[in-house]
Amino acid sequence: MEIIHLILGKANPERMNGVNKVVHEMATRQCESGENVEVWGITNHPVHDYPVRSFTTRLFQSERNIFWLSDVLKKEISAKQKGTIFHLHGGFIPQMYSASMWMKKNKIPFIITPHGSYNKIAMLKNKFLKQLYFHFFERKMLSAANSIHSLGQSEIDGLQSVFPNDKSVLIPYGLESLKELVQWKNTGEFIVGYCGRLDLYTKGLIELLQGFALFRQEQTGAKLWIIGDGKDQDKEKLIKVATAMNIQNSIVFFGSRYGEEKNILLLHINVLAVPSRNEGLPTVVLEAAAMGIPCLVTRATNTGDYINRYIAGIVIEHTDPNEIHYGLKRLYYAMQTEIGTQAIRANARRMIKEAFDWKLILGRFHKLYEA
Incomplete structure (x- = not known):
């Protein structure tokens, strides 16, 4: 055949x-x-x-x-x-x-x-x-x-x-076989990551910034790393939104990164956020989970059932700033102990090994x- x-x-x-x-x-x-x-x-x-x-x-x-x-x-x-x-x-x-x-x-x-x-x-x-x-x-x-x-x-x-x-x-x-689990470098920061196209509506990026802004009011050391590119006007709009909410100094735009360069960045984040309105099956969720990174996803990503089944992150119903804020807060507190962090990281890797x-x-x- x-x-x-x-x-x-x-x-x-x-x-x-x-x-x-x-x-x-x-x-x-x-x-x-x-x-x-x-x-x-x-x-x-x-x-x-x-x-x-x-x-x-x-x-x-x-x-x-x-x-x-x-x-x-x-x-x-x-x-x-x-x-x-x-x-x-x-x-x-x-x-x-x-x-x-x-x-x-x-x-x-x-x-x-x-x-x-x-x-x-x-x-x-x-x-x-x-x-x-x-x-x-x-x-x-x-x-x-x-x-x-x-x-x-x-x-x-x-x-x-x-x-x-x-x-x-x-x-x-x-997804390919799991790589050796790399320990996070404890920098004292809580880094939320996004990796993908800068498509404001489909990927829910405005809502991500709004939800992160609410989260940062409580955790002032939090950072948001945005990996990816899109239309120039979309990036400019994100910068304007961030500036209006006074969180521009807490956001880093890395542009497009591929291969090991992207993986190195992902290994520094604490949580991957994918608040999309529409997806097939986002590979970045699988890549992150394989590294032991818990994910905050919407139902629309089609990964929610797996995340819930393996307790590998948080699933929110809608692309909504308040739900994103609540999800980030839950993950933050779940990962404040070594036991909690290791458990959710292990669950994410087990999800990839068994379901994918x-x-x-x-x-x-x-x-x-x-x-």
Whole structure:
């Protein structure tokens, strides 16, 4: 069986795009387990300028019209014989719609992972345009798909409300083996960390600053580290909000960091905060938990059930400053003793080891492809 992941981009893990990072990790693990796997990327710049990887990557030039596929890509899809299955990544992407229709015409099976595109909050953004697009394009693609893979229950629920189906399958992504637990350096500070795109609304960053400001009124030594980049105006707005609340001296903007440089920063934080309104399955939560870092997450991250089950952090219901403040306060007091800190850190690592074991997850994907 041959598995081909089709994405926009190059599956470069050194980018803030979560889909690219997830596909890179998944293809790497599938390759290591003996699967015949490739990644095909549609890109404006089809140059292989990414780190060395174990799987084959093929890049195809994107067309000026986003609904068009290059003749080369169409020819390569058509050439695939029985025993090949395509795994499409991303929702509301015209290129994926066109590729799916071409696969349907050539009787080639495919599954699709929308990566959070169908949960109810995501569907509200540009609601009218999404309703039109869904009616004319997305519905046809989903009807043609053999399976619809979701990373969390919120996406299955959202899709069922607009496209009732029996194709939905919930499988989380895994994480690489746990590294040796590194002890925190006790600096006397309590550092709250955020790592991801600076998307103010989706990621709940204004509310994070507001919740942190309330927390800092009680814990004046607290710091907020923001790792990641986005639109210049979003960062400028965050700085203005921080200045208006007089917490600008307690916030550090690190910009984008990747690989070990990012990991070194994460190892200094006490709590990772992910107050998103919409996610598929944020890999940074898994990365942090694997380091023994407790997380404050919203239900919308699709990690809440795991966090609660393993007592690996705090789950809040809404992207709300008061809930963020309350969650940070609970974690702060839970970690004021050595016993409490070690227990919650151990729980976070056990969650990754048991619930996000790649061996088990790859087995579930293999059965899905075979089906």
